[in-house]
Amino acid sequence: MSVVIVIPARYASTRYPGKPLVDLRGANGTARSLIRRSWDAAMTVTGVDRVVVATDDDRIRDAAQAFGAEVVMTPVSCANGTERCAAALDALGNPEIVVNLQGDAPLTPAWFVEELVAGLRANPDAMVATPVLQTEGAALRGFLEDRQAGRVGGTTAVFGAAMNALYFSKEVIPYRGETYADDAMTPVWHHVGVYAYRPDALRAYMTWPTGPLETLEGLEQLRFLEQAQRVLCVKVAAKGREFWELNNPEDVPRIEAMLAKMGLD
Incomplete structure (x- = not known):
């Protein structure tokens, strides 16, 4: 009944080439690469048997091995993190659950992953699960500012009463007819880019063609x-932690400010 965290990382990012090796300064001024901070975050998760970095790039491999990470080399042809996790399966043994902790989310709290795994285990008919975080007004404003500036920022999610995903988008959905105070809860849910899969879901994923919605949005979970597969959304709470992903160069100072505010080295 093992759980393995895979951190997929590629150098040739369309929006931000070399992103995994970009340094982020913490509260005390210490600089650590994005891939190091993502690995550090993974290592704080309880109930995990193994953490591996999956990459196709020698520079990322060398940097990860230098700070003690286990590395699995995967093909350059992997189009996204889910494909990279699938490509790493043979090297992972036979885990119960594979967690995709994407290498651009160093602020992911451990309990997001722990609650995600618990949610998948509690729903044996679900093959895939992913966390969603209800946004406050300040976070929603950041989403809207990114879109108005022509930047692709965070991803939003909508789901039904049974917590099955209806859609994910890089646009801000659903429609809102009002504005919100910074600390007010909004109807917009931030999709946290972490996934928990059963191995059979990864194997099936590799047999399906890339669909038009995945192509348009650039979102692998679509x-x-x-393919009419259930994606379970698991609600998580920030508990005072700020959360943001590194999607664009403009996100570096934003994340460094969050690290400083939260006192994270």
Whole structure:
């Protein structure tokens, strides 16, 4: 009944080439690469048997091995993190659950992953699960500012009463007819880019073609929805932690400010 965290990382990012090796300064001024901070975050998760970095790039491999990470080399042809996790399966043994902790989310709290794994275990008919975080007004404003500036920022999610995902988008959905105070809860849910899969879901994913919605949005999880597969959304709470992903160069100072505010080295 093992759980393995895979951190997929590629150098040739379209929006931010070399992103995994970009340094982020913490509260005390210490600089650590994005891939190091993502690995550090993974190592704080309880109930995990193994953490590996999956990459196709020698520079990322060398940097990860230098700070003690286990590395699995995967093909350059992997189009996204889910494909990279699938490509790493043979090297992972036979885990119960594979967690995809994407290498651009160093602020992911341990309890997001722990609650995600618990949610998948509690729903044996679900093959894939992913966390969603209800946004406050300040976070929603950041989403809207990114879109108005022509930047792709965070991803939003909508789901039904049974917590099955209806859609994910890089646009801000659903429609809102009002504005919100910074500390007010909003109807927008931030999709946290972490996934928990059963191995069979990863094997099936590799047999399906890339669909039109996945292509348009650039969101790997839409392949499951386009194949009418259930994606379980698991609600998580920030508990005072700020959360943001590193998608663009403009996100570096934003994340460094969050590290400083939260006193994280």
